[in-house]
Every structure is written in C-alpha cells, then in structure tokens.
Amino acid sequence: MKxxxxxxxxxxxxxxxxxxIAAMIGDGTLAPGAHLPTIRQFAADLGLAVNTVARSYRELESAGLVVSRVRHGTTVAERRPDLPPAEAMARLDEAARAYRAAARALGASLDGAIQALRRADAEHAAPDPRGRA
Known part of the structure; x- marks a missing residue:
C-alpha cells in the first residue's frame, strides 16, 4: 500500500x-475485505513509530472503516448500506472535521476546500441509475 x-x-x-487509508477506502482503492499491512510493517515502511500507526488503525476501527482481529490482522470493513441515518451523519461530520483540519494545515480557505471537494466529486461522480442527482 502506497x-x-x-x-x-x-x-x-x-x-x-x-x-x-480512509480516502483509499472511500474511493474504492481498498475494497471491503482487503488486508491492511501489519502495524509493525506499515510503520517500518512509512518510517513512523509503531504507536503512530497503531493510533491510526484504532481510529479507523472506531469509525467502522476497518476491523482488527488477533491472528487475522486488519481488514477493510464490509460496507453497510443499512447504516442508520444518524450514524451516517455522525461519520460524515467526523470526516468533514478531518478534511477541514487538513485543508487548514495546507493554508486553504473554506471556499478552496469546498471547491476541491466539488472537483473530487465531479471526477468520481457516477450517474444515479434512478435518475436522481
């Protein structure tokens, strides 16, 4: 994984x-059931401390994006289309806060961050088979 x-x-x-990792899951680069590298291996690959990668994996797991099991490793969680609307909104809010923090760190304005999101959406937009936007 790069x-x-x-x-x-x-x-x-x-x-x-x-x-x-969340972005790779979101755009389908990492499909449900895909195995993530072990924490130790990924930390070595990235030149980071093991605890740094472990924290990332824990946060991904608490957001429901990955599942970690002893002796089985960490895998991308199965998508749940039946996610309750309130939980879906809470997860979306969490992702928005993380995105805004990253945009601020890059010096982007709110408008710039929204424009980047719209460009990304346009690149990956697929027509709704029911004819809805």
Missing part, C-alpha cells in the same frame, strides 16, 4: 495515515 507522509506538515502523521 502512502506518503509529509513530515513537515502541520497535520500529525497519525492523522495523515488515518486520512490516507
């Missing part, structure tokens, strides 16, 4: 790892 860490960034490395 992930670049900017050691000069104001965004902490654990958040860069968490956000990077």
């Amino acid at each position: 992930l670049d860490i900017d050691h000069d960034s104001a965004v902490p490395p654990y958040e860069q790892v968490r956000a990077g």
